[in-house]
Amino acid sequence: MRLLIIEDEPTLRLQLEKTVSEAGFVVETAADGEDGLFQGLEYPFDLAVVDLGLPKMSGIEVIQQWRNEGKDMPVLVLTARGRWQEKVEGLEAGADDYMVKPFSSEELLARIRALLRRSTGWSQSQLECGPIQLDLTSQSVQVEGEAIEVTAYEYRILEFLMLHTGEVISKVDLTEHIYHQDFDRDSNVIEVLVGRLRKKIDPKNEYKPIETLRGRGYRFALARATG
């Protein structure tokens, strides 16, 4: 999952970046509204965290421009003033949730996960498809009730595919959503990771959870068991 954080206060920006990337997300940051707007328009993000009081361009304008350009990723708004008018304006501009500063890292992560779930149509943090269960909060994977050890990148791939169950995801998309933008894009790495993941979650090759569509990409083929 790839996140954009736009926050002008350097200490807080670094801290947010650290918190969120430690939680397993790919994070890009911007220090002002213009840079944030540009990054949000140029690169694919699964979610954006936007501070409302930004230099050069206000958070509200950034969100409005994204929405006008057809960018529909969920947006979490951060506000220091906590004034209701500001919250309502942010939500009306296209944000999906708000948080009033100060907040704890746990709170932020919980909101981010909830927004990601909501935007992909899942209502619980336990994703369940056939025998496979993925817990967004604890970042753990179970197959037929048994815990499976996966690496961070394997988890990210599975999480992204399961959140977008049924959708065709190209290798480029997958790379972009699980790696930083300066990562050397070698599609072989993805193929290797997907291969390992398949062996771990379907050792007997009976469910075939991840389909390969030649020339197009991958698709998580098992139907959602939970909502």
Place this chain on the structure above:
Amino acid sequence: MSLNRRLLLSASFVLFVFLGLTGFVLDRAFYHSAEQAVRERLQGQVYSMLAAADFDENKKQIQVTEPLPDPKLSSHQSGLYASIYTLSGQLVWKSKSSLGMQLPRYRKAAVAQWHYEQLSSNKDQAYSSVSFAVVWEDEQAKRFQFNFQVLEDYKQFKQQISQFRNELWGWLSAVTFLLLLTQGVILRWSLKPLREVADDLLKVKSGEMQRLSEHYPEEISGLTEGINTFIDSERSQRDRYRNTLADLAHSLKTPLTVLKAGINRDAVAEDEIDGLQDQVDRMREIVDYQLQRASASGRATMGASTLLLESIERIVSSLNKVHAEKGLHCQVQIKSDLAFPGEEGDLFELMGNLLENAFKWSRGKIKVVAEQLTINNRKILRLSVEDDGNGVPEEKRQLVLQRGKRADETVTGHGIGLSVVQEIVAAYQGKFTIAESELYGGAKMVVEIPLI
């Protein structure tokens, strides 16, 4: 006493005195001239009698050749009477008009001198009387004096006077009435701008107008411009105050966020984390509470008003978006022209906090009602938000509201928002109560704000 009444009273007083004096003077003048006319008329009668009278030398007596020129003297009880007396007062002759009548005799008669008086007979009958004495000499140069008297019924004079008075005072009253009416109209017209200023000020106070309009007569435009300057400066001062507060909040909160998020990690020992976390939370609550309290402007002297439905629908749709997953149904029951007697910011804080709580605790249904009521002749605005959540237990209701005073109190469930609501409601001299929803069984928050 109102300006209108003062001016009307004093002008009416002057008018009455002036017209009263005019009437009095006119009355006197007419009275005198009428009296004069009576005298001249009676004198004329005496002259005509003298012309008709002749002294009979043989009988040593006066002879009157009739008929006399004035027919009134010959017709019975015509109101004009004449008589001739000897010096000793013995009646010698009297006109036919006075036949059978008891006429009063003059009190004094002198030769070649007119004497006027008013006389009355026994039967309260009054007369104007003129007497005049004439002396005849016979051949022996003996002198005989005869006293002539002409009487006129006083009633005629009185009638004339009273007729004049009726007309005079009638006209004067009509003029007074017309003048008063004109004066009243003029006063209303001249004081109209003042009334308009007062009306406009009320509108500004109730928020229908932002400031006073510019077109007033020059005498009061200084005053209205002063009021406008005052309104503007008050407004800009409030905005400045609020912006300063917002900046303060912003500058305090970002470091607090850094602190709060930074506590969990690294250098801090495990057992100290909770204590530090609590302290940061407490700092945050104090900052939140004080800032929100300070930014609740309260009913400004020159306030604005905000349409309720539009603002509340904006908050509801925003919250619906945030809580989309819960699939809540929020029913809004507000007349579209109902307004909140204050600034939009205050309304947003008030309803935002109430609604956020309802959305947080509701399981499916929320109802927002705003209505205008009249209680004990006072107009109030009642806002209520009810939900089907767990509600607030009775023993905790007081605690929830007190929380603002003691920011370290923690109450499970409802957050700091409600003490902010309490604070705003207090600034509007209103009442905030927490009850149980009869409709849904959850909490029912009721805010009552007096309207001007």
